[in-house]
Amino acid sequence: MTTVPTAGPDAGPETGTKAGTETGTKAGPETGTEAAGESSPGPAPQKTTGSFLAKAALVTAALSVAGSLLGLVRDQALAHFFGAGSDTDAFLVAWTVPELAATLLIEDGLAFFLVPAFSLALARRAADPDSDPVRDLVRASLPRMSLWFAGAALLLVAAAPAVVGLLAPGLPDPGLAVDCTRLTATCAFTFGLTGYCSAALRAHQRFVAPATVYVAYNTAIIAALFLLAAPFGVRAAATGVAVGGALMVLVQAPSLWRELRRRPAGAPAAREADGDKTLQTALIWTVLFFALCRQSQVLIERFLASSLPAGAISHLNYAQKVAQMPMVLSLMLCTVTFPFVARALAAGETERARERVERDLVLAGCLVLLGAAAVVGTAPALIELLFQRGHFTARDTGVTASVMRVYALGLLGHTMVGALARAHFSVARKTWLPLHAMVIGVVTTAGIGFLTVGTWGVHGIAAANATGICVTALLLLRGLGPRTVPVRTRAVLGQLARLTAAAACAAVLGALTESAVGRPVLAVLASGAVVTVSFALCGLLLKAQPWPSALRSATRVVARSAHRSATRSATRSATRPASRSATGEPRHDR
Structure with missing residues (x-):
């Protein structure tokens, strides 16, 4: 049986709310946009307040809107170059592969078990700073999963004719669909790595880099359509899928590397995978x-x-x-x-x-x-x-x-x-x-x-x-x-x-x-x-x-803003005479 180390139920009741504060009601020093960027070394506190969640959701939504709008531009470009005819149908059959891979590896499948696994590992690390179950989890899971992703991609490339015949037996031009499927099959590997990085970063409360993946992905497809549509036809879109998948990994890798370099105080530089807690x-x-x-x-x-x-x-x-x-x-x-x-x-x-x-x-x-x-x-x-x-x-x-x-x-x-x-x-x-x-x-x-x-x-x-x-x-x-x-x-x-x-x-x-x-x-x-x-x-x-x-x-919000404005005005009024009395000399504002 394949097992992946993770945290178990002995993480302790205090870790859910004490990761960053005593009550779990303070957001900590970072803002929503900083949650995905650089921060000081050491274990980051857990931020659970409504303000942090709202900022993180807004940043994520803004980048997702950008990705979705680029997706519309991608579809517009596809419709402009190829309309709604047989060439587009052939590409959309091949498009089934990245659609399926996105659901399995980015949006739902991997995230549904990796986010809880990393969350539990982080809770366990917070309870016991002398260990680092997060790195244990990565060492035990990432190499094995990468091999599975690569094997799936190679299998799809080899089985492309059978895949097209199964998905769309009545397609007028199966050869074109097979060519496109072989190009899009690479996403089984790149989307797998993308999903792994996204799940790990979200568990660390880093949301910006995972939200940018579809911006990079759709940008690559759009560029490929405009640059390669004339010589390669609809295969240009499939080429964009392959390039975009690689970009999705590259935009997240630096952020994940920074998170994994963090070590809690007292943690050893390297540990063997702890197999007593398994997923x-x-x-x-x-x-x-x-x-x-x-x-x-x-x-x-x-x-x-x-x-x-x-x-x-x-x-x-x-x-x-x-x-x-x-x-x-x-x-x-x-x-x-x-x-x-x-x-x-x-x-x-x-x-x-x-x-x-x-x-x-x-x-x-x-x-x-x-x-x-x-x-x-x-x-x-x-x-x-x-x-x-x-x-x-x-x-x-x-x-x-x-x-x-x-x-x-x-x-x-x-x-x-x-x-x-x-x-x-x-x-x-x-x-x-x-x-x-x-x-x-x-x-x-x-x-x-x-x-x-x-x-x-x-x-x-x-x-x-x-x-x-x-x-x-x-x-x-x-x-x-x-x-x-x-x-x-x-x-x-x-x-x-x-x-x-x-x-x-x-x-x-x-x-x-x-x-x-x-x-x-x-x-x-x-x-x-x-x-x-x-x-x-x-x-x-x-x-x-x-x-x-x-x-x-x-x-x-309106009442709080009005109160802050009134407080600032009162503070300014009180500060000027106070500064004169403190120096004993009249103050001349310029």
Whole structure:
């Protein structure tokens, strides 16, 4: 059995809150932006206050928005050069490999067991400064995992024809897809190293470097398209994937190296791996199977769409990429708080973990529902504004916009699955419930997809995706309990139901506004404004949880700012006469 050293339950109850302060209520000297940069040598304190989490989430969200916007530019460039035809379909089949690798190795799979493992190791190191279980964990896991990543990449390169035949048996030009797949197969190695670095840095409360990976990745793809599209065609995009994967590792390696160079006082320079505490293979495979099963929804979509007319896969891809932007942004908060939940559970502070998870679920639901309402309301004008140029026609815009509206119905489910899976896996022990829930959701997706693809085409595939993921989300929420995080299910569902009603009303008003405005830019702006205002007003009327707390927070911020201004003014007034009396001479200000 493969084992990886990590911290065990003997980390002690004090480590969850005493890493940086006595009560766990002080943020420490570092700011949110400094959390990922250089700092003084020695073990960094744990920062758990709302201000630190807010700063870290804002920095992470800002960089993620930049990465997402570059992703849109990437899709625009792909649509401009190749439209929604057979060449694009061939690349998107190969694109399945980095999509799957990103889910398994960066976003979900590795993070779900490595973040708790590193968090527990850090807690153990804080309790016993004479040892360094963090380095033990790296020495035992990184070389072995690197070999697995490299082997997977080589296997994908060799098996590219079989992979293309399995994913899209009805593809008109499988040879082009095979070439692209062999180029994108390198991401099995580079994404694996990227995910390892991201998990380790987030556990150390360093969030900036992991948030920059998609900025580097999409920049490489865009540059490759503009430089190589003419001589190499759509293979240029696949080349960009290979280069971008390497850049994702390079932007994180210096930060991780600085963290690993830290040694707690009294720690030996080198230690043999301590094997008494192990992260068993069963936990790793549970997490990876869950992530693979979740990503299999995309595989089902590509398989079903390959039998439809040319361009179907492209329409699904563009619609999904734009529709999922609100989900990506809403999950940034859960990404930041995941290490803190793991540390709280490791310290036995179940109540603190429960409160954090409940707040995350409601706030993430609020953000994604606002985004979903905006997607539904602005869909036709937004797709026209983003993609309708070059080989992307008005017909492509209409089909993509209608599919995107169907996709948006499942955005809350996708967000809840991402947030709830983190809650289930934060306990750092084997649990099969997330995998069982995901299997049921995938079976639901496949069944509805096979039944509806002949009648509704791409719209039936999108509806199947939304239904399946919502089933999984409900099962995951129901499965939280004493062995994981005992979330108050009825209270959370009640708040999400109110927010859903507000989002439905806002989406209808936004769609009416979009259809009444002619030009795409004005339609997107007007519809987005109507959606935002109506969602906020409906949320207040329905007493949805985020709004009263948001108003109270805004009131406190304004009052605090006014108090600080008054204090500074009073201090200046008192300082001038005091300085005269202290010197005995009149002071002449210049």
